[in-house]
Amino acid sequence: MSKNEIETYQITKSYRGETVVNNLSLTIPSGCIYGFLGPNGAGKTTTMRMLVGLIKPDNGSIHYQEKELNDNKKELLKNIGCFIDIPNYYPHLTGYENLKYIQEVTNQPVTEVNRVLEIVNLIHAKDKKVREYSLGMRQRLGLAFSLLNNPDILILDEPTNGLDPEGIREIRELLIYLSKEERKTIIVSSHILSEIESMATHIGMINKGNLIYQGSLQELYETTTDAYTITVDNPEKVRQILQEQSIPFRGNHQIVLDISPNEAAQINEMLVNNGINVYELTQSKKTLEDVFLSLTRKDREIS
Numbered sequence: 001m002s003k004n005e006i007e008t009y010q011i012t013k014s015y016r017g018e019t020v021v022n023n024l025s026l027t028i029p030s031g032c033i034y035g036f037l038g039p040n041g042a043g044k045t046t047t048m049r050m051l052v053g054l055i056k057p058d059n060g061s062i063h064y065q066e067k068e069l070n071d072n073k074k075e076l077l078k079n080i081g082c083f084i085d086i087p088n089y090y091p092h093l094t095g096y097e098n099l100k101y102i103q104e105v106t107n108q109p110v111t112e113v114n115r116v117l118e119i120v121n122l123i124h125a126k127d128k129k130v131r132e133y134s135l136g137m138r139q140r141l142g143l144a145f146s147l148l149n150n151p152d153i154l155i156l157d158e159p160t161n162g163l164d165p166e167g168i169r170e171i172r173e174l175l176i177y178l179s180k181e182e183r184k185t186i187i188v189s190s191h192i193l194s195e196i197e198s199m200a201t202h203i204g205m206i207n208k209g210n211l212i213y214q215g216s217l218q219e220l221y222e223t224t225t226d227a228y229t230i231t232v233d234n235p236e237k238v239r240q241i242l243q244e245q246s247i248p249f250r251g252n253h254q255i256v257l258d259i260s261p262n263e264a265a266q267i268n269e270m271l272v273n274n275g276i277n278v279y280e281l282t283q284s285k286k287t288l289e290d291v292f293l294s295l296t297r298k299d300r301e302i303s
């Protein structure tokens with residue numbers, strides 16, 4: 001198996017002269033959970049529609065294990081399960097009957113229906129009519145659709161949208177299970193950053209159709225600094241020392257520095273050597289939300 005399951009090369013899509021996905025090159029390693037992040041209207045759904053062949057890029061190409069999507073559509077799509085918008089269910093039919101319909105149309109073994117209902121934890125509700133399902137149950141039924149035929153790749157557009165914390169937790173645990181136990185490669189989009197943070201191994205962030213970050217979650221944390229708040233006996237003198245040393249800081253009432261743990265130790269020592277009593281040096285880890293906002297801010301400054 002190739003190291004990268006999915007690669008896009010500079011894909012672009014415009015609607016009525018407006019570019020909504022711009023030269024986007026994504027690299028999605030095999031077996032990862034790739035959190036695809038971006039604010040509303042960033043181009044996530046459009047990208048995912050291109051990934052599953054629902055729409056074609058105007059430029060660029062999409063490859064699954066080095067095979068071009070357009071040239072091998074039938075073969076490749078068999079191995080991709082997707083959840084882009086909640087499927088149109090037959091509300092008067094049960095969950096089981098809805099899945100059975102698709103199973104028959106797509107000519108899959110009948111055992112697939114119970115298998116996927118078990119995975120998404122709907123087996124107990126399989127004989128309930130879909131119109132009686134909660135939103136969370138409908139979302140999970142949508143995931144069951146994507147799991148029919150046991151694809152290696154799952155492309156899921158905001159599967160936690162509109163769910164309560166319990167529903168979100170269930171989907172998160174399900175995706176972690178599918179990744180770890182069933183070795184699936186999963187692309188999952190969201191604008192709930194903390195959600196993605198708790199399950200993704202890799203991150204792609206887009207803003208206005210442009211890629212602003214891509215890499216492992218680990219790398220993202222390593223390349224970003226933490227915020228340190230310092231409490232001292234003489235804040236005025238500390239501000240003066242920091243200015244003299246050209247060390248940037250922020251905060252009106254408190255002194256906050258965006259620095260690495262090593263730099264924090266050095267600054268602490270330097271302040272003590274200057275006769276300052278340092279009462280407290282508190283580290284607050286940046287959340288993905290902080291990182292995202294600072295990256296989009298940078299992107300805005302550039303554009």
Ligand SMILES: Nc1ncnc2c1ncn2[C@@H]1O[C@H](COP(=O)(O)OP(=O)(O)OP(=O)(O)O)[C@@H](O)[C@H]1O
Nearest residue numbers: 015016020038039040041042043044045046047191
């Ligand atoms: N079929 C279409 N025709 C015209 N414009 C479109 C079409 N599909 C998407 N757009 C526009 O493309 C932009 C990106 O939309 P897209 O749905 O891909 O973003 P998104 O990141 O998924 O946003 P959200 O989180 O709100 O779902 C939006 O400005 C949207 O209005």
